[in-house]
Amino acid sequence: MENLGSKGEKSVPLKALKLSSAAQVVMRLGTTALTLAATWATLTSKETATVFGIEFVARYSYSPIFKFFLIANIAVCGLSFLSVFLVFILDKMTDARNYFYMFLHDLIVMALLLSGCASATGIGYIGKYGESHSGWMAICDNVTHFCHKMTLSLALSYVAVVFYLCLTILSANQSRKIHV
Template identity: 45%
Template sequence: MDSVEAKFSQNPPPKTQKIVLGVQICSRIFAIVTTMAATFIIFTSKQSTEIIGITFDARYSYSSTFKFFAFAHAIACAFSMLCLFFVFILCRPGTNSANFYYYLFLHDLLMMSLVLAGCAAATAEGYIGRYWNNHAGWPRICDQFGKFCNKITSAVMLSYLALVFLLMLTILHATKSTQIQL
């Protein structure tokens, strides 16, 4: 029994720590890039079309759901950039600070939850826009605003990709923070 505890109490080799640090930095950079791209796409999504001589506009700012999506991703991108800065400063391959990994775990869990909420809201509204809901009286708008709907779809797909990277970071930091000594 003592030999099992001795194996787990040792620090991992420096090569393993470097690999974990590299995975962490790459995943965080990919999360930043995908949330930034989703934010840019949603902020620039607009289209005008003329139906029966009347001009109609479709913009993200006309929907509170898409506004929430845009600002949630902007916040997640900004805080992930700030966190990347702290990772570069405080995470060195020789150090093993379980408390710092616990705070990174909490940060990534909050950012993942925020991005997930934005994804879920935008997916629900996008589904209604593409496939309509006749029971609620909501018409299909993607027939008239195809370019707008395609941009929203691209932003939501990038958002789900960002969610995968944030989930990977959350799992990574959850496993690294289990080494906290009280």
């Protein structure tokens, strides 16, 4: 039988709430760590190469797309860290409407991180393979260290996107208990 609270609403068993809260905290801390590592990998990705006697430097700050990727990772890292405390506060409240705000938060943060990842993946693909129709050459043959660091940063960020997808599903599941 289902547990019935006040006004005939279903109440969630305490064990399920604790498990859900623990999963959220672990995923939010994991996302914080992943985006922090991705930020660090992006910030430290710099390489100087000499091609046909011309020296050039590859670094994230030369591309507005990589700058956006870095800013998205920094924002998600900060918001994920702050949301850990919000989970503890919401854990003590009984109003299910608060979980709707967590759902919106998780959805927006996931969209921000996914857009940063997608744009950086696009420019990374061109850096790796080039674009012959536009005349853009592949540069990863010459700056392999830079490309490997940016690939690592992208991989970490995509894992964080998967974590936020799971968090969005958890938040949506909790917010569906709202009775209008």
